[in-house]
Amino acid sequence: MSPSDILAIEKKWQDRWSSQKAAFVDTTAPDSRGTYLLVMLPYPSGDRLHVGHARTYFLTDALHRFYRQRGRNILCPMGWDAFGLPAENYAIERGIHPRESTLANIAAMKEQFQNWGVLYDWSKEVTTCEPEYYRWNQWFFLKMLEKGLAVRKKAPVNWCPSCETVLANEQAEGGICERCKNRVVQKELEQWFLTITKYADSLLSGLDSLDKWPEKVRVMQKNWIGRSVGADLKFDLPSLGESLWVFTTRPDTVFGVTALFVAPEHPMVPRLIENHPDRAGIEAWVSKVRNSDRIEREAETTEKEGRDTGIRARHPFTGAEIPVWIANFVIADYGTGALMAVPAHDDRDFAFCTKYSLPIVEVIRRPASADSSIACWTGEGTMVNSGRFDGLTSEAGREAIANEAASGGFGGPQVRYRLRDWLISRQRYWGTPIPVVYCDACSWVPVPESHLPVVLPKDAPFTGKGGNPLTKVESFVKTPCPKCGGPARRETDTMDTFVDSSWYFLRYLDPENSARPFDGDVARRWMPVTQYIGGIEHAILHLLYARFFSRVLKDLGLVEVEEPFAALFNQGMITRMSPSGRIEKMSKSRGNAVSLDPLIAEKGADTVRTYVLFLGPAEAEAVWSDEGIAGAERFLTRVRSVAARFLDGGTDPAARPAVADTPAARRRHKTVRLVTASFERFSFHTAVAHLMEFAREVADLLADPVADPGEKATSLRTLIALLHPVAPHLAEELHERMGGTQSLLSGSWPEFDPALAEEDTVVFAVQVNGKLRGQLTLPKAAAESEVLAAAEAHEPVARWLAGKERVKTIFVPGRLLNLVVR
Secondary structure, three states: OOHHHHHHHHHHHHHHHHHOOOOOOOOOOOOOOOEEEEEOOOOOOOOOOEHHHHHHHHHHHHHHHHHHHOOOOEEOEOOEOOOOHHHHHHHHHHOOOHHHHHHHHHHHHHHHHHHHOOOOEHHHOOEOOOHHHHHHHHHHHHHHHHOOOEEEEEEEEEEEOOOOEEEOHHHOHHHEOOOOOOEOEEEEEEEEEEOHHHHHHHHHHHHHHOOEOOHHHHHHHHHHHOEEEEEEEEEEEOOOOEEEEEEEOOHHHHHHOOEEEEOOOOOOHHHHHOOOOOHHHHHHHHHHHHOOOHHHHHOOOOOOOEEEEEEEEEOOOOOOEEEEEEEOOOOOOOOOOEEEEOOOOOHHHHHHHHHOOOOOOOOEEOOOOOOOOOOOOOOOOEEOOOHHHOOOEHHHHHHHHHHHHHHHOOEEEEEEEOOOOEEOEEOOOOOOEOOEEEEOOOEEEEOOHHHOOOOOOOOOOOOOOOOOHHHHOHHHHEEEOOOOOOEEEEOOOEEOOOOHHHOHHHHOOOOOOOOOOOOHHHHHHHOOEOEEEEOHHHOOHHHHHHHHHHHHHHHOOOOOOOOOEOEEEEOOOEEEEOOOOOEEEOOOOOOOOOEHHHHHHHHOHHHHHHHHHHOOOOOOOEEOOOOOHHHHHHHHHHHHHHHHHHHHOOOOOOOOOOOOOOHHHHHHHHHHHHHHHHHHOOOHHHHHHHHHHHHHHHHHHHHOOOOOHHHHHHHHHHHHHHHOOOOHHHHHHHHHHOOOOOOOOOOOOOOOOHHHHOOOEEEEEEEEOOEEEEEEEEEOOOOHHHHHHHHHHOHHHHHHHOOOOEEEEEEEOOOEEEEEEO
16 A cells, blocks of 8 residues: 555544544533543644654553543543743744744644544643633632742842843753853842642652552652651851751761851851951852752762851850851752751761861761771761760660750751742743732732733743843833732743643643633542653652642642542653764754654554554653664554455455354454553553564464354454554554444454453473472463473473482462472
C-alpha cells in the first residue's frame, strides 16, 4: 500500500472520530462518573512537536482506547499551559507578541494531535492565557488572601543589569544570564507568596496514601519537604545588644560549638560587619557568594570559605564567647539561616574549622565498635565534655538539651522544613495579573471579585528588556482604589505559571461555567484523577503545588479530596545519538530531534505509534533508531496482507469456530490474556511483541487449507481488535472491511477463557538437597516420573546426582522437583 493510500485511510478515520465526537463525555450530567485519564498539560512553547514529545501522548492514547474497548466511561481532555517563561522566550526570539505566537503554536500542536490519531475530548479544552481561565486564578488568590495564605514579603531575585529584568533560577544557572551571558546579581524585592509551609505536615503525611505513585517521586517530594526535628537555640550578641537564633538537628552536640556560621544572605550580616575594618572587602565577598550558584554552594566538594565578622556570641550553656563567621555553604532559607559549628561531629564544619584553625572539641564519644580512624565522628554516641549532661545517649541528650533551653527561655524543641513558601510573583509580562492595587492611603487592597478578571493588556511594549512591560502601560497601572476611591496603581507582577497548572484538571470538568471555577458536584463525581501521566521532571514542583492547591480548595469547601491524582505514571524520555556522537535527550537545540510530520507523511501515524510503543519499557529511557522503525512497518504490512488474503478467500468474516478447544483457539485465548495483562500494567512494548507473534500465528492459520474457517475469522477479528490501541486507523479500517458497523471504541475488547488461556508449558525448578540446580520447561501436566527423567538427563542437575544415593523425592505438580541425596 502506498504512503498516500495509508494517509488517506488515516485521514478518513481521524475525520470520523472527530465528527462523531468519539471522546466526548458529558461530565455535568447528574449521573456522570467514570475513569479520569489525564496527560500533563503541555506548553505550547514551540510550533511543532517531535518524537521526543510523542511518547507521552501515544501511550496515553493507547490506554484511552484500551479502556474504551473494555466498556469504561473515559474522560481524557486536553488543554494548554499557555502562560509563562517558555512561551515568553519563544516570542522574544521571534520578535512577536506572545499571545500571537502562543495561539499559533496551539493551532499547530492541535493539528499534530489530529494527525497522530490521538483522541481527546476537545469540548473540555482550556487555554490558560485566556481571561475566562485566569480570572479563576485571580479568584483563588483573593480567597487565599482572605485566609492569610497569600502574603507579601521581601525575597531575593536574580536580576540581570544588562537585560534590566528578573530571571527565573533556570535562566540564571551558574550566575549567568541565559539571554545576554552577563553575570546576574541578587536583588531584594517585595513579592507575593502562597504559604504552602502551613500544609507541610499534610503534604508529607499524604504521601503515604499515594501507593500508586512511583516510589522515586514520593521520595523526591519527601526530601523536598524536608522535615527536620531538632531545637532552636538563642545565642546572645552582647556587643550588639541583639541575639542570633540557630536551628540544629543535633542539640546533643551543643557543648562542642566553637563558632556560629551565618548565610551571606542573612538579614543580620550588614549589622554584623558595620564596624569591621575590612567591611568593603567582606561586602564584596558576600556579593560574590550571593550571586554564585546555590547548588554549587551546597555541594560537598565545594571549597569551604568564610569571613570572621569580629562579633562574638555568648554560648547559652557555657557562657563562653565564640566567633560569628559568614560561611559560603550556609543557605538563608534553611532553618534560621544560621548554624552552630560543631567541627568534631559535622564533616563540613570540620573542613571549615580545620582550614581556619578554629577549635575542635569532642562532645560525643563514639561506640567502641566504631572505626577509630574516622577523624570526624558524625554518628550517635554518648555525651562527654558536656557538664551535667555527660553520660547521656545522643537521643536522650537531644531531648534534655531542647527541654533545658525551653525552660531557660533561650530556645526549645522545634520542627522545621526545607520547604519554603511558594513565591508566585514574576516581574514579567506573560502571566496572570495579580489582582491587588496599591493606594498611598489604604496600602494594598484586593480587587473586588466583581471586577475580575483583571485583564492582561495587549498593548504592552514587549521586548524582553527594560524590566516588566506592564509598568509602562499607564492605562493598566493607574486605577482608582477599590476601598477609598482615590488614585492607586495596580500590582504589575504576574503569577508563576505553576498556578495555572495547579488546578486545570478541575476546570476540564466544567469548562463553560462562568459563575464558578467548576461545579462542586461534578468534581465530587470525577475527582481524584484516576490515572495521571507525565514526565519525571515534574516530580516536585508541579505535583507538589497541585497537591497544595487541592488541600486549600478542600478547606474552602470546593472539593472533597486532598490528593488530586490517585495514580501516577512517569514515562521515560526518548534519546538519540547527537551529531557529536553522544546519546542525549532528544531536542531541537541539540540537533538530534526527529520531526514527526515528515515521518508520518512517509510511513503513516500507525507505524510511528507502533514503533514508539515498541521501543522498550514505557517508564525507561529509550534510544531512537531510524532503522528500527522498519520492523514496525513490516509488522503492519503483514497484518494488511493477512487481512487481504482472508477477505479475498471468500470466508464469512462473521464465522465462529466449530470447535471451542483447538490449538489455534488456545493460542488466541492466550494472546488475549497476555495483551490484556500488558496494557493493564503499562507494558506497551510486550503488548506489541505479543501482537507481532500472534500476527505470524494468524498468517500460518490462514495458510492452512484444512483449518476451521470460523477459527480463521475469529482469530483475525481478535488480532484487529487487539491492535486497535496501537494502530487505530488500520484496525478500524480492517474492522469495517470485516463487516464491523460500529467503531472498535464501542466495547469491542475480546474476552478470553482462563482455561483455554493457560500456558501449555511451565518452568519446573529442580533442586538438589534444597538448592536450585536447574530449570526445565515441560508440559504443565507433566507427571513426577517425566520431570524426574528429564532432570536426570539435564547436565547441570545430573552432575549433582552422580555417585549419590537418592533418599527422598519431593514433587509439586507444575512447579518443583526436589531431590534429597547422600
